[in-house]
Amino acid sequence: MAREITKRSEDYAQWYIDVVLKGDMADYSPVKGCMVIKPNGFGIWENIQRSLDRLFKETGHTNAYFPLFIPESFLTKEAEHVEGFAPECAVVTHAGGKELEERLVVRPTSETIIWAKYRDWISSYRDLPILINQWANVCRWEMRTRLFLRTTEFLWQEGHTAHATHEDAEEEAYRMVHVYRQFAEEYMAMPVIVGRKTQLEKFAGALHTYCIEAMMQDGRALQSGTSHHLGQNFAKAFDVKFQDRDKELKYVHATSWGVSTRLIGGMIMSHSDDNGMVVPPRLAPLPVVLVPIWRSEEEQERVLGKAREITRDWDPLFYKIDDRDQYKPGFKFNYWEVRGVPLRIELGPRDCDNNQVVAVRRDTGEKNILGMDNLRESVQKLLDEIQQDMFNAAKRRMDESTHTLDDYEEFKQRADRGGFFRVHWCGDEACERQFQEDTKSTIRCIPFDGEDEAGQCIVCGKPSERRVVVAQGY
């Protein structure tokens, strides 16, 4: 350990970088803007994929794969879309030793290539709905890298669905943002606010965008997942029509929705502490590490034997026995702590005598004595507790840092200190831009949980019907 982790209270941004690098989560790459995801980070992405994928399939979706390259002309077919993405694209001009006739864009998102294909696949209402998801890498050019949070290439999933009616598409877009909420809360232990983006903040080409917004430990917001109702915009751009039951030809309705490796950044900033990574058990690549403690060769043989005996029936991917003999227990404790393993089991000669182990929680540091009988069950119970307690802690923090405010001067003073502010807004884009300029905050969403409440826009004083959530964001 060449350098300690910077404390959150000293320099939050540096703390984040330290946690990521020391936790073996990711590394910088020789290519500007790109990152390397190291095994401890990628293991979390694998668990995110596995869990989310199951939720997608249970809601009727299947996976497919579309090409990485998109003809440049496709991008220009939907007007808002090209404006939003063209400036960020990487362009292939040469391939196979020749200059290409048409330049190819490395996908920044796949609506255009997918809708070009849906045109071939859809002709009747019988072909609908199409409920397809894709796990893929995408590319949006970035000048400065923030590991996981902002990189030129990132990994994500993008759902692309096609429907016969506006209502069906609306139901899908709404359903999927709630799948994201469920995933964030139940797997990532990360509470979120669910709502709708303003027109200024919506996806380029959507009718409207739903989102989940999480609060990081510094009080700033992280957009963690979005679900777009695209209306008939892409169907019109790519001329995708179907014959309905009434024999009429109609344009297809669309949604798209996605989450990315950015979630890992959100997970880190939700839970990790000044000692490094803290990973929720349900996403941990390694839920349990067992550190045997010995002072003599005889003891070593005894505790190692016991360690293997009590874990004999466990899934080998669920735990690891750290039997390295060139390192002392203290080094090993620290090694796994900084990497965020949720539960450390210590086993020494005395523990063997007493038919017990010591289980130390990563999230709280609390020590638990567990009997060796039914150990797998008591370990699972403890992991479930950790998962729930991590969610509760994050929820408490979010609630404590969410403020209802009606005075613009007060808001301007407080915005910089972080937190979510529930304020009245008249719906006017001018006021929205005013927030941004004065406080570097944005409207994160018009929350679904907000109640109708008559009030006055915090900027201009005009009437408002409900509060929006405003915060500084990542």
Next chain:
Amino acid sequence: MAREITKRSEDYAQWYIDVVLKGDMADYSPVKGCMVIKPNGFGIWENIQRSLDRLFKETGHTNAYFPLFIPESFLTKEAEHVEGFAPECAVVTHAGGKELEERLVVRPTSETIIWAKYRDWISSYRDLPILINQWANVCRWEMRTRLFLRTTEFLWQEGHTAHATHEDAEEEAYRMVHVYRQFAEEYMAMPVIVGRKTQLEKFAGALHTYCIEAMMQDGRALQSGTSHHLGQNFAKAFDVKFQDRDKELKYVHATSWGVSTRLIGGMIMSHSDDNGMVVPPRLAPLPVVLVPIWRSEEEQERVLGKAREITRDWDPLFYKIDDRDQYKPGFKFNYWEVRGVPLRIELGPRDCDNNQVVAVRRDTGEKNILGMDNLRESVQKLLDEIQQDMFNAAKRRMDESTHTLDDYEEFKQRADRGGFFRVHWCGDEACERQFQEDTKSTIRCIPFDGEDEAGQCIVCGKPSERRVVVAQGY
């Protein structure tokens, strides 16, 4: 079904295309050389990933992710490597609205970018071995597309390991080609020959390459997986040294190994028939489809109710009840047959009376009457039988089409008709090139199972110590 599937005996190449397209496996893309993998095809890839990944993890590997883009200069650092790959590369010259200072290559394989990083990660023998795998898309420019078999972009996994000694690297390269063999045989039901490539056929930059070779139904060979011992070539190119236990600085030894979506093409050509796809149960996205049969609304209610009752505790991703009422049973039988679902369960009113179902095997068409009690178990038993029988059938076919030959004229006459030929070869590249010219065949491998046997090179008559496997390939 606008068009039938061409028979294998009429036009094997067209049969393959028909099976892929009708089986909803894949589709052509608007970008030349690229393909779209449709849900039924991608579901197989997901199962390949899941099963292989488990085998990788059980042998100590973890996954990571490295950037899609490689600085063009990296590729040139290993002489053989650049010669092998540079002509096939797609090149990004513009990004973020500007021309790039250094052109970026879309990875054709990741040795160079990974070894540039390993340089940062390796300094001591304690850092070794590194056992990393990556699941990724790669790009090698192709002018003509053959779905799954040859596409510009394809999906694969690439293992990249770093070791302290030549022996460790050799052991790893050898271990992984056997993991591939196990996977091909146990999961894909596809028997393979395991061996070593000749120097002419090895990977660009390797000391030597191990491979598995499968036989397609037309008797041609498909290289299905390769494992390369890279020696110190990449360590030298990227200056990756470690301090060994003896305090000396040494170059690191490397392996890399990969399989790709090409495996799906191999699976199709190993098992499918004139009625379409046949998928081995262990890789089937949908192992079982249940088709209820009714003639009246009353019957419909009864059989659907029974269908749901007998599958109540089954994993929803394991089966589907085809309850579409706009289609007749015959249409549904055909619909699932062409897509390769291993087992179809038919359930009509009479079956309900008799407390039984009819289970129809996709591979043989054989009908089995199964009692409704313990149905899940008897279905699993049948699926296991199908898996084993499919392997046996493919193995028998491979054995029957493998010939031991000593006469070059005979070989020249027979090569075109397909099959594997075990012939003596002196080891001389001139003779190897002669085969290729005369018969369009290549040495697929020097098989591990070959016994020492004195003989004479089939081309030049010089002494040979063992037979090699020669065949026309894909």
